[in-house]
Amino acid sequence: MNSKGKALIVLLCLTTICVSWRGYMSFSLPQDERPCACERCLSEDDPWFMKHFNKSxxxxxxxNYNISEDVFNWWKCLQREKGNFRTFRETVDRLFLTVPPSPEVLESSPDRCRTCAVVGNSGNLMKSHYGPLIDFHDVIIRMNAGHTEGYEADVGTRTTHRVMYPESSVDLDNTTHLVLAPFKILDLEWLTKALTTGFKGRSYAPVKSKIKSNMDLVMVLNPAFMRYVHDTWLEKKGSYPSTGFLALVLALHMCDEVSVFGYGADSDGNWSHYWEKLRNKKLKTGGHSGNTEYRMIQELNERQKLKFYTGF
Incomplete structure (x- = not known):
């Protein structure tokens, strides 16, 4: 091959490389301009996702955060709260004399990839062998009374955050964040007293008088966040979101990569807990729209905004 032919081949190769590189650069931001160090970041442009996800x-x-009276009036209807807005604010003020005045949250950064595992309580976790995969994540969110002891192979051993309310509360170790999902003023009062002098009140179900938890790691979900999940993510389906779905959307706000385990019915179509033998096979999801929540998780999985491990 003569020199002109070789030069032409080299020129064609360089042109191909340049075109390919320009195409790559048009779809991939430089690392220092990306919001995280993951292979994919949740906040990367997707009109459907950004329509639902409100970072603000x-x-x-x-x-230092005060909810509006409008939000309070929505929230007080969740469990027929009779207290007024002033009582709510006074109760919140007393609570923050006991627990940290601001939550401890790992902020996003171009040089880190924050990974979350959200572990539900579905019976579909049985024999899944997801335990090691769950424990591999940075943040591991469980909810209510979800057990680990005796189920380590399927659900893992670590917990960094546990979302619960008084009627579902459990004692925690010194390294786990207690994340209260408050549905009424009584829940805020319970948290203050259960961490200190002991709670003597009554609710619709028995509640623990005292709870073991590291007070420095306590966090309280914002009623405005709960309303946002209900209105934007669930399009106002159901009376209010389940604790599990609140935890899932919370993970989308706390992490760059989210994996979801233990949601939905088991392989027989029953809504059951993995640590319990189901007695009532007609059990439904109460005031929550279980089907709507499940479809939203599937949609997020299909759009690669999270990874959904079904368990069967």
Missing amino acids: VEPFLSA
Whole structure:
């Protein structure tokens, strides 16, 4: 091959490389301009996702954050709260004399990839062998009374955050964040007293008088965040979101990569807990729209905004 032919081949190769590189650069931001160090970041452009995901909504209450009376009026209807807005604010003020005035949250950064595992309580976790995969994540969110002891192979051993309310509360170790999902003023009062002098009140179900938890790691979900999940993510289906779905959307706000385990019915179509033998096979999801929540999780999985491990 003569020199002109070789030069032409080299020129064609360089042109191909340049065109390919320009195409790559048009779809991939430089690392220092990306919001995280993951292979994919949740906040990367997707009109459908950005229509639902509102980064400006504060997931947690803090001493310096005041919800609006409009939000309070929505929230007070969840469990027929009779107290007024002033009582709510006074109760919140007392709570933040006991727990940290602002939550401890790992912020996003171009040089880190924050991974979350959200572990539900579905019976479909049985024999899944997801335990090691769950424990591999940075943040591991469980909810209510979800067990680990005796189920380690399927659900893992670690818990960094546990979302619960008084009627579903359990004692925690010194390294786990207690994330309260408050549905009434009584829940806020319970948290203050259960961490200190002991709670003596009554609710619709028995509640623990005292709870073991590291007070420095306590966090409280924001009623405005709860409303946002209900209105935007669930399109106002159901009376209010389940604790599990609140935890899932919370993970989308706390992490760059989210994996979801233990949601939905088991392989027989029953809504059951993996640590219990189901007695009532007609059990439904109460005031929550279980089907709507499940379809939203499937949609997020299909759009690669999270990874959904079904368990069967």
